[in-house]
Amino acid sequence: MAAPAPQPFVMHGARDAMSAGLAHIEEQVKGIEQAVVENPGLAFDLAKTLVESTCRAVLGERSVAYTATDDLPKLFKSATQNLPFLPATASDAAEVRKSLAQTLAGLSTAIQGICELRNQCGFASHGAGEPRPVMEAVQALLAAEAADAIVGFLHRVHRQDRTPPAPAGPSLEDGAAFNASLDEEVGPIQIREALFSASEVLFRMEPETYRIYLAEFDGNNADAEAPADEEAQP
Numbered sequence: 001m002a003a004p005a006p007q008p009f010v011m012h013g014a015r016d017a018m019s020a021g022l023a024h025i026e027e028q029v030k031g032i033e034q035a036v037v038e039n040p041g042l043a044f045d046l047a048k049t050l051v052e053s054t055c056r057a058v059l060g061e062r063s064v065a066y067t068a069t070d071d072l073p074k075l076f077k078s079a080t081q082n083l084p085f086l087p088a089t090a091s092d093a094a095e096v097r098k099s100l101a102q103t104l105a106g107l108s109t110a111i112q113g114i115c116e117l118r119n120q121c122g123f124a125s126h127g128a129g130e131p132r133p134v135m136e137a138v139q140a141l142l143a144a145e146a147a148d149a150i151v152g153f154l155h156r157v158h159r160q161d162r163t164p165p166a167p168a169g170p171s172l173e174d175g176a177a178f179n180a181s182l183d184e185e186v187g188p189i190q191i192r193e194a195l196f197s198a199s200e201v202l203f204r205m206e207p208e209t210y211r212i213y214l215a216e217f218d219g220n221n222a223d224a225e226a227p228a229d230e231e232a233q234p
Contacts, residue, residue: 009036009141013152014050020159025053025151032144040140044118047147048072051111054151055079058158076111076150080104083157107153110146117143172203175210178217 014029028050035043055075059066064082066075085100086093121135172179179199186198203210 009033011148013148017151017155022057036140036144037137040135040137041122043140044143045122047143048114048118051147051150054154058154072115073111084161085157107150114143175214178214
């Protein structure tokens, strides 16, 4: 019985980064996906290059200085030092920060491994005086998947931190005319001795309903204030 054909390798993390702004890594990504099966040695070269490209792009967009001679471990360290890996709500979580630092140290070790595999087994690395060990697709897949995970993670954190917050909804003060109209229509809401305005109760308890009624009120007012077409003069 013939062995099933191998499934094509797809770099999901890198392709996500590519579609989110790192368009210049497309050829590297395609090259790795093809090389994993057809030329494992080249996959080591491209895996290292891909992570370097991502680190340089992240540092450049964050205006963090680096030099053309910086090697990959140095670029990766600089990138991790300038990215907010913890959300603001967990900035004081010391144990979480410690665990995350250990995980990042593991990624740094993976980076070092990719560099060494490239130097020892790469197709286009520095020349050697003796034959290089020949790797197969399974070893190339390890380097490619590690690079894919690192690139996807770095760029996702970078992108998330630079995404502008959603615009805030209207404040209670923005709808002064609507509030006055609603309060006059409904009257005060009394709970024992406490009195509340209808507009504030609606704003606090049903903010989405408040926004809808406010929009309708503003729209009706705009229609009412629009000047009627003057009759044509004879």
